[in-house]
Amino acid sequence: MARQLWTRDELIVAFNLYCKLPFGKYHRSNRQVVELAQLLGRTPSAVAMKLCNFASHDPTHQRRGVGGLKNSSRSDEVIWNEFNANWDGLAVESELALEGLKGRAAGVSPTPSSPTIPDELQPNTPTETQRVVAVRLRQRFFRLTILASYGTRCCVCSLNCGSLLVASHIVPWAARPDLRVNPRNWLCLCAIHDKAFDRGLMTVTESLTVSLSDSIRRCLPAAVIESVFTAYDGQPIQLPEKFSPDAEFLRYHNEQVFSA
Numbered sequence: 001m002a003r004q005l006w007t008r009d010e011l012i013v014a015f016n017l018y019c020k021l022p023f024g025k026y027h028r029s030n031r032q033v034v035e036l037a038q039l040l041g042r043t044p045s046a047v048a049m050k051l052c053n054f055a056s057h058d059p060t061h062q063r064r065g066v067g068g069l070k071n072s073s074r075s076d077e078v079i080w081n082e083f084n085a086n087w088d089g090l091a092v093e094s095e096l097a098l099e100g101l102k103g104r105a106a107g108v109s110p111t112p113s114s115p116t117i118p119d120e121l122q123p124n125t126p127t128e129t130q131r132v133v134a135v136r137l138r139q140r141f142f143r144l145t146i147l148a149s150y151g152t153r154c155c156v157c158s159l160n161c162g163s164l165l166v167a168s169h170i171v172p173w174a175a176r177p178d179l180r181v182n183p184r185n186w187l188c189l190c191a192i193h194d195k196a197f198d199r200g201l202m203t204v205t206e207s208l209t210v211s212l213s214d215s216i217r218r219c220l221p222a223a224v225i226e227s228v229f230t231a232y233d234g235q236p237i238q239l240p241e242k243f244s245p246d247a248e249f250l251r252y253h254n255e256q257v258f259s260a
Contacts, residue, residue, distance in 0.1 A: 146183060
């Protein structure tokens, strides 16, 4: 029996899961892999291999020697390039495709009047509701993506309480709209380090180490400052498994946001 080719919708949904799972979870017994396989009508092994194929196109994993199946890499590379060229659009599109699969599995037809894909989300209807829902879909996608990339830990202090972690922009939201949803423009930080980073009181250098501003140092001596900030000054951050921070974006933060 000929192997069933993956459709584009199936590929973008699989890439959606690739983004949201830590690298060590790309295996056939993972609950989320099994659930997606059921939605797609494929085996968990096929989904797990697809995730590994995507990983083979990630520069972070290429440096580690991760490889995929050579004879099936072309379509995976196309999807990889699509996402990296248009994170904004593909994040929303893949979330909607996933919702459509779940709706069909639940017996709900994803028509324009369907609650799975509301009328407001149909193409060519740029309503306020559509924009609000699209923003929420992006936020959900990228928060899960960044937390998975950093192992649900602050990259500075390793705090692992998800409720206290923030997907933090390197180049500020208002400065470069084109980078708002680029995962290489995000860090996973705890709430206090996110606030300090956003205010320019600390930064991450191009060599991926923590650097503190003189404004922080002027608060010394203080036990809290010493334990929360100076303890990490000059220390390397915890690197993500995928979507490493871009040196150009870090340079911008150092030069335009950081108050050295």
